[in-house]
Amino acid sequence: MTAVANEGTFLLTDRQCASILDWAAAQPHNGLVLRAFLASVALAALQPKEALKLRARDVEFDDQGHGALLIPSQGRESRAEEADGAATVRRVPVGKGLAAILKEEIARRDLGPDDLVFVLDDGRPLTAPVYRDVWRQARAAVLEAHEADSPLGSTVSALRDARIAAWLRNGDQTAAHIVTVAECAGMSASRLAERFAHCLRKPTPAEIPWHLLEEDSDLSESASEPTGAAPRL
Template identity: 30%
Template sequence: MKSLDVKVWGVRKRNTKRSSYDVRWTVAGNVFSEQFRTKGLADHHRSKLLRASHAGEEFDTVTGLPDSLVERAPSMTWYAFALKYLAMKWPHAAPNTRNGINEALTAVTVALLDERPGRPADELLRKSLRNWAFVLPSPDDRELPPDVADALHWVAKASRPLSDLADAAIGRAVLDSLKVKLDGTAAAAETVRRKRRTLVNALHYAVDLGEFKENPITAVRWKKPKVANEVDPRVVANPEQARALLTAVSYVGGYGRARGRRLVGLFACMYYGALRPAEVVGLTEADLKLPGNGWGTALLNRTRPSVGKQWTDSGETHDDRGLKNRPVEEVRPVPIPPQLVVMLREHLETFGAAKDGRLFTNERGGVVGSSTYYRVWQEARMLALPPAAVASPLAARPYDLRHSALSTWLNAGVDPTEVAARAGNSVEVLLSRYAKCIDGRQEIVNRKIEELLSEYE
């Protein structure tokens, strides 16, 4: 039966072991209630009941709900939903974000497949999902290799219903599957958290589509892996080590080919200016102010992160974007010390700039790939460091030069606000990441406390 006799009560908090909030209402004298984990969710549901009542909708005396609030059973498989979610996210996502979404959707799709006959080999299955299914244009809009087409046809049939994720046990099993890599070893904590973040975001979209009342994954009791956000002090090179490494770079490849010499300035920008690798690769001659002596300035406004061709709209290996976590046209001025000014002037005199003004190029004049400068850096470490240091984490990656720069500045007593501005970070992020790299903090604090206490003796 249907009835217009509806009364909605206020939200009530239940003081149980896990606090919850009740929404209670009556339909023709029959009492109904629903529990929610947060007051916000409870208030949202109560508002929907009130809107339906005020709009004159009739409520069912058995379910207690108007037709507009009866939850529809999800009408699609996980795979069909994942394709829909990808089509929504892709146009507005950065290339590296697209790659991360692809990786997460592939992992969840494999975890939500039925064991039915004809399953493709794992390698073909993942290749089909990674390289064809979760890359735009969609598989329906392009010709697929026969084996890939067969594999994706099987996936479409074997994919479990999206509604299965409402089962907490299935949700937990999917989350657990994200902890394991293809070879069966444990995945990095940051990788697991990134994949979970994509899954949560995808199911928020499912809620928006009306497939769920609330996100089922957020209700799953599951221990998130801990991510170490602090920089390892062992990677930080001191000024003497940094200079030795930069000198060694110039010897990589021999004098004739100049493979290392053309990249000395690139690594120097990471150390003396604390620039990110993608910022250095995107640096142009027009971005620089290089006086004859004294400090110069780099006006950072573009980055050229290294990604795959399938993730960029241009089809190029390197994306062309604005600064990290900044509006597209924002410029970040970074003062650069005299040592770096001299090195960049020498670089321009020796190698010039590319046709588009880029400061650093590979030997063919193209954009410097991360694999290229990484190989040069590894050879330089072998030349500059003793065997024990080569085997250690010391400056193991080019990015560690940036860590070394910021740690050096902080240890020199530079105001963290100024360091953060030059680095393009917030002060909170800067201090939390480099807390373990700042020497003498405990001694300074102890001295200040001792001085304070001595005043009252």
């Protein structure tokens, strides 16, 4: 079953995402790099254009098998900061699965710190036209006929949407949790809440702190009451 994200957009299931990665890995040409690229979108919620720019120096690994990706921020504020000589970078945690895939890809090609991570077998950098063509093939191979005829997974970014939705659903959905997810995804919390409203659990009446709201209301009312006639000058 697919879940509607907003009008005309649907979310891939975990099974469908995994099947697409497996399909990519099985391709005789560029299979491993395609799997690594798609995994970075599917498991770290990178924008495809961010993944294309990823260099070996941007990937960190720890002793426990996890890691992190260092992604330059894309927003208007970051561009202003870059003009001042202080570029901003967001740090995206990486689980063991993606860490292993990226570590294997970096070792397989013996990449240096400045080398792009996602390079085709013939040495050319992976580009948007190439991965879009592969995505069309993977989608047709993995999805059922009625799913392929729907908007489900129409672009590679569907992998990113599925990961963001999973992050939201699998947390406590407090304000701090939503902000953390937004930071990892490289978007504002307000935009995240608007775009993925269907993933956010609505609080029950019992969970809403009505007494605190009432106290705040009482305070506001008392502050607005006149304290007496103004003295004559």
